[in-house]
Amino acid sequence: xxxxxxxxxxxxxxxxxxxxxxxxxxxxxxxxxxxxxxxxxxxxxxxxxxxxxxxxxxxxxxxxxxxxxxxxxxxxxxxxxxxxxxxxxxxxxxxxxxxxxxxxxxxxxxxxxxxxxxxxxxxxxxxxxxxxxxxxxxxxxxxxxxxxxxxxxxxxxxxxxxxxxxxxxxxxxxxxxxxxxxxxxxxxxxxxxxxxx
Amino acid sequence: xxxxxxxxxxxxxxxxxxxxxxxxxxxxxxxxxxxxxxxxxxxxxxxxxxxxxxxxxxxxxxxxxxxxxxxxxxxxxxxxxxxxxxxxxxxxxxxxxxxxxxxxxxxxxxxxxxxxxxxxxxxxxxxxxxxxxxxxxxxxxxxxxxxxxxxxxxxxxxxxxxxxxxxxxxxxxxxxxxxxxxxxxxxxxxxxxxxxxxxxxxxxxxxxxxxxxxxxxxxxxxxxxxxxxxxxxxxxxxxxxxxxxxxxxxxxxxxxxxxxxxxxxxxxxxxxxxxxxxxxxxxxxxxxxxxxxxxxxxxxxxxxxxxxxxxxxxxxxxxxxxxxxxxxxxxxxxxxxxxxxxxxxxxxxxxxxxxxxxxxxxxxxxxxxxxxxxxxxxxxxxxxxxxxxxxxxxxxxxxxxxxxxxxxxxxxxxxxxxxxxxxxxxxxxxxxxxxxxxxxxxxxxxxxxxxxxxxxxxxxxxxxxxxxxxxxxxxxxxxxxxxxxxxxxxxxxxxxxxxxxxxxxxxxxxxxxxx
Numbered sequence: 016x017x018x019x020x021x022x023x024x025x026x027x028x029x030x031x032x033x034x035x036x037x038x039x040x041x042x043x044x045x046x047x048x049x050x051x052x053x054x055x056x057x058x059x060x061x062x063x064x065x066x067x068x069x070x071x072x073x074x075x076x077x078x079x080x081x082x083x084x085x086x087x088x089x090x091x092x093x094x095x096x097x098x099x100x101x102x103x104x105x106x107x108x109x110x111x112x113x114x115x116x117x118x119x120x121x122x123x124x125x126x127x128x129x130x131x132x133x134x135x136x137x138x139x140x141x142x143x144x145x146x147x148x149x150x151x152x153x154x155x156x157x158x159x160x161x162x163x164x165x166x167x168x169x170x171x172x173x174x175x176x177x178x179x180x181x182x183x184x185x186x187x188x189x190x191x192x193x194x195x196x197x198x199x200x201x202x203x204x205x206x207x208x209x210x211x212x
Numbered sequence: 213x214x215x216x217x218x219x220x221x222x223x224x225x226x227x228x229x230x231x232x233x234x235x236x237x238x239x240x241x242x243x244x245x246x247x248x249x250x251x252x253x254x255x256x257x258x259x260x261x262x263x264x265x266x267x268x269x270x271x272x273x274x275x276x277x278x279x280x281x282x283x284x285x286x287x288x289x290x291x292x293x294x295x296x297x298x299x300x301x302x303x304x305x306x307x308x309x310x311x312x313x314x315x316x317x318x319x320x321x322x323x324x325x326x327x328x329x330x331x332x333x334x335x336x337x338x339x340x341x342x343x344x345x346x347x348x349x350x351x352x353x354x355x356x357x358x359x360x361x362x363x364x365x366x367x368x369x370x371x372x373x374x375x376x377x378x379x380x381x382x383x384x385x386x387x388x389x390x391x392x393x394x395x396x397x398x399x400x401x402x403x404x405x406x407x408x409x410x411x412x413x414x415x416x417x418x419x420x421x422x423x424x425x426x427x428x429x430x431x432x433x434x435x436x437x438x439x440x441x442x443x444x445x446x447x448x449x450x451x452x453x454x455x456x457x458x459x460x461x462x463x464x465x466x467x468x469x470x471x472x473x474x475x476x477x478x479x480x481x482x483x484x485x486x487x488x489x490x491x492x493x494x495x496x497x498x499x500x501x502x503x504x505x506x507x508x509x510x511x512x513x514x515x516x517x518x519x520x521x522x523x524x525x526x527x528x529x530x531x532x533x534x535x536x537x538x539x540x541x542x543x544x545x546x547x548x549x550x551x552x553x554x555x556x557x558x559x560x561x562x563x564x565x566x567x568x569x570x571x572x573x574x575x576x577x578x579x580x581x582x583x584x585x586x587x588x589x590x591x592x593x594x595x596x597x598x599x600x601x602x603x604x605x606x607x608x609x610x611x612x613x614x615x616x617x618x619x620x621x622x623x624x625x626x627x628x629x630x631x632x633x634x635x636x637x638x639x640x641x642x643x644x645x646x647x648x649x650x651x652x653x654x655x656x657x658x659x660x661x662x663x664x665x666x667x668x669x670x671x672x673x674x675x676x677x678x679x680x681x682x683x684x685x686x687x688x689x690x691x692x693x694x695x696x697x698x699x700x701x702x703x704x705x706x707x708x709x710x711x712x713x714x715x716x717x718x719x720x721x722x723x724x725x726x727x
């Protein structure tokens with residue numbers, strides 16, 4: 016079975032934010048939360064790069080390691096999902112994710128952070144696939160529909176790739192052969208250690 | 213010790229004769245103390261080109277042989293949940309710690325072993341920020357969305373500051389001690405007058421949760437660092453936004469102003485980068501070694517001039533915490549420590565920077581002896597922790613361990629956990645366990661705990677079944693898992709197993725630790 020991965024080619028992102036909009040619209044993300052963001056690092060300095068950031072669905076995900084109430088699980092395809100029913104809003108994953116994926120609503124119940132929300136690789140959550148309950152809590156389950164995440168599909172420069180990890184890393188290798196390594200597949204080594212792109 | 217040169221004591225040896233005399237006197241005093249206090253700071257690693265030449269001290273979770281060789285255990289034991297905030301006073305005789313157990317504890321560190329002075333348990337959420345006031349009498353702790361100002365002598369709350377709509381992540385005190393600033397997940401910073409108990413300006417503008425806040429050395433400027441990847445400066449008197457001082461891109465977890473004449477800020481971010489920047493211009497001053505995991509906390513010791521940064525990195529299929537100690541000024545690495553048990557959420561320096569008190573996912577505060585480095589460090593609690601166990605066949609017992617045991621025991625000893633003990637739960641009227649600080653909702657509830665009411669609690673969710681409860685918003689959606697949990701609770705909370713253990717000669721504390 017394919018191991019799903021995101022690949023962020025920092026040489027190609029033009030900061031158009033189409034991925035952010037596509038994600039928000041497709042999953043009907045509430046006001047105040049963006050599951051995907053375009054982040055500029057080294058802003059205004061040599062080495063400036065724009066990157067599209069969301070959950071990378073890491074191998075041995077740190078969010079899973081720090082969660083005290085066991086809300087995370089990994090699907091057979093390597094997608095890291097979570098149960099909003101079980102989340103207590105402690106925020107441990109929020110401090111632990113190197114990609115800043117976990118998002119919390121601006122107003123938490125009784126001084127907590129509320130329920131964590133994050134990118135699902137357009138793969139829903141623990142509820143029945145493609146059900147209303149799943150859509151309301153987690154957004155669209157495009158994988159169950161035989162599709163891939165819409166953010167990558169909408170990326171005009173194909174800076175953001177999503178799909179079978181072997182396929183996306185093959186595409187990236189072809190780019191490296193023709194143009195050189197450049198700034199690399201941002202975050203790949205951190206998300207999937209020992210699995211060269 | 214690598215590179216230790218007795219002829220050239222290096223950075224730690226000041227030019228001033230008065231300072232030398234003071235250090236000599238302090239050293240003589242420390243030599244008369246028990247082994248644990250016989251410490252010195254070793255600059256050898258820095259002189260030899262940094263921590264790359266120095267072995268990394270590792271905690272050993274395997275046996276009691278790893279406990280410090282000193283005559284007493286310096287760990288702070290008493291919380292009933294992971295510790296997320298630590299602040300020591302200037303003389304290092306008091307510590308205030310905040311925990312997942314909804315409480316903060318004031319400790320007497322001059323006692324051997326350290327002992328609890330007071331436990332503040334009125335918070336309605338986990339305590340992630342604490343601060344000891346420099347006047348030695350007052351203390352602040354933030355639980356959930358409220359800050360409490362305590363009189364540490366009487367234990368009474370002087371003021372309760374409310375205004376944030378979500379959890380508070382950090383507190384900072386103004387240099388004159390009159391104001392406190394709080395950073396919150398609601399994306400604002402608020403100022404509070406500690407003398408009058410009145411609210412000050414509200415600082416709005418961040419586009420993500422605010423994780424850290426600090427006053428400038430003159431108290432006129434406030435710095436805030438956020439998950440939105442920016443550090444912003446504000447006029448502390450009016451709350452007026454000044455500028456975005458630094459754009460890091462990825463979220464910033466921890467930030468502090470450094471002591472000394474220059475207005476410098478240090479921060480650590482999610483992406484494993486930590487920098488020192490100029491608080492006036494926003495220019496980069498120094499970038500520390502990039503880590504493969506996030507930075508989580510910082511600690512500063514003005515004399516002799518040390519900075520510690522903590523976080524964690526992936527190790528194999530798990531994660532390991534780290535603390536890295538640097539010299540202020542030239543940022544040379546001094547010592548590095550790795551704790552294979554997990555992230556290091558909070559820390560502060562002990563006496564003369566020779567120890568670091570830190571909190572992770574355990575209920576205890578561990579003490580790392582920075583220098584001279586010890587081969588093994590104290591460890592606490594079993595691994596896997598009670599809420600991390602996986603190999604339990606009984607589905608109900610597994611549900612309890614993974615979902616409930618973080619906050620509840622099943623024994624007569626509540627273990628200072630966030631929630632009341634479930635000992636003899638069935639038939640108990642809600643909100644009636646003596647000594648537990650219930651919310652008004654529970655106090656005024658008519659519910660009697662039974663299989664039916666527990667089924668409703670987790671089927672509907674605590675916030676729907678008992679609006680206003682302090683219990684987190686956790687549901688168990690699968691009816692089979694709910695059924696298994698209830699079946700397990702019926703047996704495990706009946707007290708019979710505890711009675712049997714008591715007959716076997718175990719104490720209440722031992723029994724509660726087993727759970």
